[in-house]
Amino acid sequence: xxxxxxxxxxxxxxxxxxxxxxxxxxxxxxxxxxxxxxxxxxxxxxxxxxxxxxxxxxxxxxxxxxxxxxxxxxxxxxxxxxxxxxxxxxxxxxxxxxxxxxxxxxxxxxxxxxxxxxxxxxxxxxxxxxxxxxxxxxxxxxxxxxxxxxxxxxxxxxxxxxxxxxxxxxxxxxxxxxxxxxxxxxxxxxxxxxxxxxxxxxxxxxxxxxxxxxxxxxxxxxxxxxxxxxxxxxxxxxxxxxxxxxxxxxxxxxxxxxxxxxxxxxxxxxxxxxxxxxxxxxxxxxxxxxxxxxxxxxxxxxxxxxxxxxxxxxxxxxxxxxxxxxxxxxxxxxxxxxxxxxxxxxxxxxxxxxxxxxxxxxxxxxxxxxxxxxxxxxxxxx
Amino acid sequence: xxxxxxxxxxxxxxxxxxxxxxxxxxxxxxxxxxxxxxxxxxxxxxxxxxxxxxxxxxxxxxxxxxxxxxxxxxxxxxxxxxxxxxxxxxxxxxxxxxxxxxxxxxxxxxxxxxxxxxxxxxxxxxxxxxxxxxxxxxxxxxxxxxxxxxxxxxxxxxxxxxxxxxxxxxxxxxxxxxxxxxxxxxxxxxxxxxxxxxxxxxxxxxxxxxxxxxxxxxxxxxxxxxxxxxxxxxxxxxxxxxxxxxxxxxxxxxxxxxxxxxxxxxxxxxxxxx
Numbered sequence: 001x002x003x004x005x006x007x008x009x010x011x012x013x014x015x016x017x018x019x020x021x022x023x024x025x026x027x028x029x030x031x032x033x034x035x036x037x038x039x040x041x042x043x044x045x046x047x048x049x050x051x052x053x054x055x056x057x058x059x060x061x062x063x064x065x066x067x068x069x070x071x072x073x074x075x076x077x078x079x080x081x082x083x084x085x086x087x088x089x090x091x092x093x094x095x096x097x098x099x100x101x102x103x104x105x106x107x108x109x110x111x112x113x114x115x116x117x118x119x120x121x122x123x124x125x126x127x128x129x130x131x132x133x134x135x136x137x138x139x140x141x142x143x144x145x146x147x148x149x150x151x152x153x154x155x156x157x158x159x160x161x162x163x164x165x166x167x168x169x170x171x172x173x174x175x176x177x178x179x180x181x182x183x184x185x186x187x188x189x190x191x192x193x194x195x196x197x198x199x200x201x202x203x204x205x206x207x208x209x210x211x212x213x214x215x216x217x218x219x220x221x222x223x224x225x226x227x228x229x230x231x232x233x234x235x236x237x238x239x240x241x242x243x244x245x246x247x248x249x250x251x252x253x254x255x256x257x258x259x260x261x262x263x264x265x266x267x268x269x270x271x272x273x274x275x276x277x278x279x280x281x282x283x284x285x286x287x288x289x290x291x292x293x294x295x296x297x298x299x300x301x302x303x304x305x306x307x308x309x310x311x312x313x314x315x316x317x318x319x320x321x322x323x324x325x326x327x328x329x330x331x332x333x334x335x336x337x338x339x340x341x342x343x344x345x346x347x348x349x350x351x352x353x354x355x356x357x358x359x360x361x362x363x364x365x366x367x368x369x370x371x372x373x374x375x376x377x378x379x380x381x382x
Numbered sequence: 383x384x385x386x387x388x389x390x391x392x393x394x395x396x397x398x399x400x401x402x403x404x405x406x407x408x409x410x411x412x413x414x415x416x417x418x419x420x421x422x423x424x425x426x427x428x429x430x431x432x433x434x435x436x437x438x439x440x441x442x443x444x445x446x447x448x449x450x451x452x453x454x455x456x457x458x459x460x461x462x463x464x465x466x467x468x469x470x471x472x473x474x475x476x477x478x479x480x481x482x483x484x485x486x487x488x489x490x491x492x493x494x495x496x497x498x499x500x501x502x503x504x505x506x507x508x509x510x511x512x513x514x515x516x517x518x519x520x521x522x523x524x525x526x527x528x529x530x531x532x533x534x535x536x537x538x539x540x541x542x543x544x545x546x547x548x549x550x551x552x553x554x555x556x557x558x559x560x561x562x563x564x565x566x567x568x569x570x571x572x573x574x575x576x577x578x579x580x581x582x583x584x585x586x587x588x589x590x591x592x593x594x595x596x597x598x599x600x601x602x603x604x605x606x607x608x609x610x611x612x613x614x615x616x617x618x619x620x621x622x623x624x625x626x627x628x629x630x631x632x633x634x635x636x637x638x639x640x641x642x643x644x645x646x647x648x649x650x651x652x653x654x655x656x
Contacts, residue, residue: 257495261557264453265564266485267512275512279499 043091047084054079077108121352128349131342137350141311150339155347157313158328161228162354164317165307165324166297168232169239174289176236177243178278181288184244185251186273196248202241210237211302219306226308228317231324234302243292250284251277286365294358298351300326325351402429402598403469403486403567405450410464411626412445412454420445421626423464425617427568432590432599434609434635437619438650442627443602446619447570450600451487452480468567485513487568488561488597493577494553496545496560503541505556509564523563530596531559532589551582558589562597569593571601575608587612606651610639618647 055076059066081101089097136154144153180199184192214234218224254277262272278285308321309331325347332344405427412420420442427433435443448454449462452473465472473483496505506524510517517523524541528534533555537548545556554574561569571590575583590599590612603609609616616639617632631638631647642648649655 255495257491257493258497260453260456261491261495261497261560262508262512263456264451264484264489264491265509265512265561266481266483267509268481268514271512271514275508276497276499280497282499 043087044084047087048076048080051076051079051083054083081105124345124348124352127342127345128347131346132349136343136346140313142313144311146335146337146340148339150342152339153343155323155325155328155343155350157310158323158325158347159350160313160315161231161307161317161322161327162297162324164315165228165231165235165303165322166293168229168317169235169296170289170293172232173236173239173243173292177240177288177292178247178285180240180244181247181251182273182278184248186269186277196245199241199244202237203245205238205241206301207234207238207299208301208305210234211305213237214302215305225319226306226321227319228307228314228322228324231303231307231322232317234306235296235299238299238302239292239296242295243288246288246291247281247285250281250288253284254280283365287362290358290362290365294355294362297354297358298326300330303327304330325354401567401596404428404467405487405568405598405600406467407446407450408465408467410446410449410462410466412442412449412460412462414457415459418626419621420449420462421628423619423627423629425629425632426615427598427600428615429598430595431615432594432601432613433615433617434613435600435602435617435619436604436606436609436650437627438621438655439604440627441619441621443619444572445627447489447572447600447602450568450570451484451489453484453489481513485509485564486566487570488564488566489570490554490557490561490572490574492573494550494557496548496553496556498544498546500545501542502537502545502548502556505545506559506563508560513564527559527563528556530562530589530593531555532585532592533559549582551578551585554578554582554586555589558586562593566597568598568600571599573602573604576604583608606639606653610635618642618644618650620646620650 055072058075059068059072081104084104085097085101088100131150133151135151137159138156139152139154140157141153141155142157180195183189184196184199211234214230214237218230218233219226224230258276258280259272262276263269267275303324304327307324307327309327310321310323312321314320314322329344329347329351332340332347335341335344407423407425407427410420410423411418423442423446425433425435425446435447437443445454450466450473454460454462462474465474467473468478468483468486471477473487496502497508500508503520503524504511506527507517507520510523525534525538528537533552536552537543537556545553548556554577558569558574575586578586587608590601593599601609601612603612613635615632616635618630618638619627620630621627631642631644638647639651642651
């Protein structure tokens with residue numbers, strides 16, 4: 001008994017297990033074949049450290065000239081790989097060494113792919129954070145001149161414009177897009193193929209073209225002039241194909257057996273679509289809508305030609321110049337005054353936050369249906 | 383107009399048992415595109431009798447079942463010949479609208495398919511909602527349908543839970559309850575137990591047994607013992623290679639399993655092929 005006790009206790013055992021299970025655990029210690037050990041971390045950290053020192057030696061002591069920065073990092077990385085490979089081969093054999101090396105290369109690839117996102121978001125956050133405060137969200141640029149501080153003024157007028165234009169565009173594009181998706185996936189009439197083709201092609205429509213179209217038809221032809229509504233129309237054109245294609249894909253995932261079940265109960269086709277197919281796809285449809293909104297919220301070119309841009313708060317989207325956040329950024333960043341440029345970065349940060357909020361909403365909506373909820377519950381139970 | 387009238391009529395006829403409709407396939411043939419899968423099927427499915435359709439895979443029995451409530455035509459290339467009479471009316475004729483046909487001839491599918499976006503209670507009521515009818519006494523109808531499907535005691539306390547949380551066998555009985563809630567005359571079952579465990583299977587067979595006098599049941603099954611247990615009438619389908627499926631033999635279940643006339647039937651029911 002004493003002997004078993006002597007070899008049994010392990011530091012990685014859970015401390016709060018009851019006596020009986022502790023005894024069981026003593027007899028057969030739990031193994032975690034895939035868990036990493038401190039030795040693995042140590043091997044890698046040691047390799048990286050020795051590579052760092054080697055690089056320093058080469059760069060600071062051997063080379064007749066100084067190269068710093070990027071070259072240093074690249075050399076460090078390049079030296080880490082063979083050292084780590086040698087270390088692992090020595091300890092675990094060549095197969096394990098190749099395996100670890102491949103893991104590192106693949107992880108590097110993933111990190112490189114992710115880095116632009118983090119760089120962009122990080123840079124915008126650092127530049128913009130200094131400007132954003134309460135006043136930035138509640139003041140306009142009406143009384144802000146070239147000599148004002150960067151903290152003066154704000155983009156209330158742009159925020160209001162963005163929300164109104166996005167709202168109107170969503171109100172127009174979502175019913176149209178969802179109806180088109182229903183046509184494509186449920187009715188599949190003779191026009192389905194060309195419609196899908198056009199929708200696919202329209203996702204690649206240059207946004208400036210949408211702006212030009214609305215500019216020439218609505219702004220000029222009708223004599224309506226610049227207005228937030230014209231901007232909404234341009235955004236609608238851009239939003240429609242995104243919503244349509246995303247919604248169609250969601251509707252396609254609804255199992256055909258549900259449609260059959262509804263029809264077998266004696267339901268007319270339109271009722272089975274309305275009461276069974278669309279509610280089943282509800283979460284996915286919400287995601288499609290929000291993806292469409294996120295697609296257009298940052299568009300600058302079409303609103304430049306249709307909304308006009310102004311420094312004054314205009315809450316009526318149907319007449320006169322409005323502003324929105326991308327336009328605000330565009331107009332401020334072109335200024336030669338440093339204060340204006342700083343405000344532009346604040347606007348850019350706010351735009352990023354807006355997109356982030358939309359994506360979080362999309363994720364929430366994606367997991368909000370009865371099916372999604374139970375999925376999450378099942379995941380938690382495991 | 384006649385929801386209540388029909389209900390009243392059905393309740394009246396329920397006293398004079400057995401209730402349910404008589405379904406009759408007359409010279410039914412079916413094609414998918416140019417391929418003929420079913421030829422000259424005549425089967426009488428009488429009220430108060432459970433009719434089992436048996437036969438190896440690909441012999442057309444599921445196709446025949448789907449012809450019985452006009453689900454066959456959901457496949458774009460599907461065509462058919464012959465007629466199906468429900469209490470004497472051709473269901474492919476102009477007298478009966480397609481939605482009315484499908485309401486009177488309900489169907490339970492091979493895989494349980496409750497509506498995931500609805501609660502258990504809503505699933506039971508889905509048929510009424512989908513056919514655009516009002517339910518005067520929702521709770522009562524839910525309870526009655528679930529009781530008839532043998533599910534009431536298991537779900538009575540969670541009628542507002544999502545239907546996806548039920549087990550496979552419970553989901554299948556929920557689908558049966560959903561079909562029963564629209565008060566069909568005939569209930570078609572396409573291998574209703576093939577995705578279920580033995581306990582759920584037995585539960586559903588009990589349900590079939592209890593329902594037999596209230597609605598005409600036609601069941602497709604691959605399980606010989608099941609056909610023997612639940613049915614009184616039995617039709618054996620067979621398709622030779624590159625030929626459409628035909629009914630080789632039909633008659634009382636005891637007869638088909640006890641003393642079949644055709645040697646192929648004897649081979650099949652005794653498990654020598656298929």
